[in-house]
Amino acid sequence: MSKLPELTGRQRAVIDFIQDRIRAWGYPPTIREIGEHLGIKSTNGVADHLKALQRKGYLTHEEMKSRTLRPVAAGATLVRALLPRAGEGVAIPLLGRVAAGEPILAEEHAEGTVVVDSVLVGDHKTLFALKVVGDSMIGDGILDGDYIFVRKRAHADAGDIVVVIIDNEATVKRYFPEGDRIRLQPANPSMQPIYIRQQDFKDVQIIGLVVGVYRKL
Amino acid sequence: MSKLPELTGRQRAVIDFIQDRIRAWGYPPTIREIGEHLGIKSTNGVADHLKALQRKGYLTHEEMKSRTLRPVAAGATLVRALLPRAGEGVAIPLLGRVAAGEPILAEEHAEGTVVVDSVLVGDHKTLFALKVVGDSMIGDGILDGDYIFVRKRAHADAGDIVVVIIDNEATVKRYFPEGDRIRLQPANPSMQPIYIRQQDFKDVQIIGLVVGVYRKL
DNA sequence: TGTTCATGTAAACATATGTTCAGTATCAGC
DNA sequence: GCTGATACTGAACATATGTTTACATGAACA
Numbered sequence: 322m323s324k325l326p327e328l329t330g331r332q333r334a335v336i337d338f339i340q341d342r343i344r345a346w347g348y349p350p351t352i353r354e355i356g357e358h359l360g361i362k363s364t365n366g367v368a369d370h371l372k373a374l375q376r377k378g379y380l381t382h383e384e385m386k387s388r389t390l391r392p393v394a395a396g397a398t399l400v401r402a403l404l405p406r407a408g409e410g411v412a413i414p415l416l417g418r419v420a421a422g423e424p425i426l427a428e429e430h431a432e433g434t435v436v437v438d439s440v441l442v443g444d445h446k447t448l449f450a451l452k453v454v455g456d457s458m459i460g461d462g463i464l465d466g467d468y469i470f471v472r473k474r475a476h477a478d479a480g481d482i483v484v485v486i487i488d489n490e491a492t493v494k495r496y497f498p499e500g501d502r503i504r505l506q507p508a509n510p511s512m513q514p515i516y517i518r519q520q521d522f523k524d525v526q527i528i529g530l531v532v533g534v535y536r537k538l
Numbered sequence: 539m540s541k542l543p544e545l546t547g548r549q550r551a552v553i554d555f556i557q558d559r560i561r562a563w564g565y566p567p568t569i570r571e572i573g574e575h576l577g578i579k580s581t582n583g584v585a586d587h588l589k590a591l592q593r594k595g596y597l598t599h600e601e602m603k604s605r606t607l608r609p610v611a612a613g614a615t616l617v618r619a620l621l622p623r624a625g626e627g628v629a630i631p632l633l634g635r636v637a638a639g640e641p642i643l644a645e646e647h648a649e650g651t652v653v654v655d656s657v658l659v660g661d662h663k664t665l666f667a668l669k670v671v672g673d674s675m676i677g678d679g680i681l682d683g684d685y686i687f688v689r690k691r692a693h694a695d696a697g698d699i700v701v702v703i704i705d706n707e708a709t710v711k712r713y714f715p716e717g718d719r720i721r722l723q724p725a726n727p728s729m730q731p732i733y734i735r736q737q738d739f740k741d742v743q744i745i746g747l748v749v750g751v752y753r754k755l
Numbered sequence: 756t757g758t759t760c761a762t763g764t765a766a767a768c769a770t771a772t773g774t775t776c777a778g779t780a781t782c783a784g785c
Numbered sequence: 786g787c788t789g790a791t792a793c794t795g796a797a798c799a800t801a802t803g804t805t806t807a808c809a810t811g812a813a814c815a
Binding site for chain 2: 761764766
C-alpha cells in the first residue's frame with residue numbers, strides 16, 4: 322500500500338464527518354452542513370479543506386453537483402481504522418417459513434431483508450431473521466411477533482437459545498444436552514420441556530443460535 | 539410480511555433506475571436525471587411517479603433536499619432482491635445519560651449511533667436510543683441491558699410505554715392518566731406503581747414513546 | 756357519460772448548493 | 786523577514802435541484 326499524505330486534525334475532522342454522515346443518513350453532507358457541524362461559518366472555509374483532501378487523495382467530488390463528496394476507499398479506511406467505529410448497517414434476510422431439508426438460506430425463502438447495526442449482531446454473513454410465533458420463550462423476553470436474529474450453526478452449547486426444526490417446524494427453545502437425550506426448554510412456566518432421545522436425534526436439526534431480538538412496539 | 543401495493547410498469551422503471559444509479563454512481567439521481575433517462579421531459583412527470591412510490595411505501599425522500607431519494611428496504615427487495623442495496627438503514631443516536639432540562643437530542647449526549655432498518659422504527663428524525671438499566675419492565679419483555687428506541691414526544695396515550703424523567707433520572711414505565719394523578723406502572727410484579735399528583739406534574743417530563751426494543755444475546 | 760387515475764408537457768418559482776473573489780491571521784521553515 | 790500552507794470570514798454569484806400550478810390525453814371503471 323502506498324502511503325497517503327498526512328492529514329491535519331481539521332482535515333481529519335472533515336473527512337470523518339463526511340464518512341459518518343454517509344453511514345448515518347445514507348448520503349453525504351453539503352458544504353454548508355459540514356461547516357455547521359465544525360463551526361465554520363464560511364462555505365469557503367470548508368471548500369479549502371475539501372480541496373486539500375482531494376489534493377491528498379482522500380476524497381473525490383464531482384463539480385457543480387450536490388452531495389457528491391465521496392471518501393476514497395483506501396484513504397477512508399486508513400483514517401477510519403484509527404478511530405472508534407460506529408456500526409454500519411448490514412442487511413439480514415428475513416425468512417418466512419423454515420422447513421427441514423430445504424436449504425435454509427435459499428433466496429426463495431426470503432420475504433425481505435432487515436437492516437441492523439453490525440455492532441448489534443456481529444458478522445452478518447451467516448445470519449438470518451425470523452418472526453416469532455407463540456409465547457414459548459416469554460420468560461426470556463422473546464414475545465409473539467418479535468423478530469429474532471439467528472446465526473446459522475449446527476451445534477450449540479448448554480443453555481443457548483437455539484432455533485431447531487422438529488417435525489418440519491421451526492421452534493425456539495433453550496438447548497440442554499443431558500446424557501443420551503436433549504432437553505429443549507421453553508421459557509414459559511405453563512409449557513413443558515421437549516425431550517429428544519438419542520435415537521431420534523436425526524429428526525431434530527439445530528438451525529442456529531439466537532443472537533438478537535427486536536420488538537416493534 | 540405485509541404485502542406492498544402493486545407498481546405500474548412506469549413506477550417500477552423509476553425505482554429500478556434509482557436503485558441502479560445508487561449502485562453505479564454511489565448516490566441517487568435527481569428528478570431531472572430520472573426524467574432524462576426515461577424520456578420524461580417535465581420534472582413534474584417524474585415527481586408524480588415519485589409521489590406514487592412514496593405513497594405505496596417503496597421510497598423515502600426528504601423535502602427540499604437534493605439527492606435524497608432512498609428505496610425502502612421492503613420495497614426495494616421485491617424489486618431488486620439480488621442487488622446490493624444502499625441506504626435503507628437509519629442511524630439512531632444512542633444517548634448515555636438523560637437529564638431533565640437539557641436538550642434531549644443534543645449531540646454532546648450521543649455516545650454513538652445504532653443503525654436499524656427504517657421499516658422497523660419508522661421516521662428516524664425524532665428517534666433516539668437508550669440502554670435499559672434495571673428490570674422494571676420485565677413483564678413487557680424489556681430486560682436489563684436491552685436497547686430501546688424512543689420517539690421523542692411530550693404526550694402519551696393511556697397504556698403507552700414511555701420514557702419519563704423523574705428526579706433527574708430517566709425511567710421506562712407504562713403511562714396511565716387517572717384523573718388528577720398519573721400512574722406510572724412498572725411491568726414487574728415485585729414493583730409498585732409510581733403515582734404523580736397534579737401539583738407535581740411539573741417535576742415529571744415525558745420524553746418519548748418506546749417504539750422498539752433490541753436485545754443482544 | 757362522467758370520473759378517476761396514470762402519465763405527461765410546460766412554465767414559472769423557491770431553495771439548496773457549489774464556486775469564486777477579496778481579505779485576515781497564524782505558524783513553520785528557509 | 787519572506788514565503789507557503791493552513792484555517793478561516795464575508796459576500797456575492799451561478800447553477801442545480803425540488804416544488805407548484807395549469808392543462809392535456811387516454812385507459813379503466815361504475
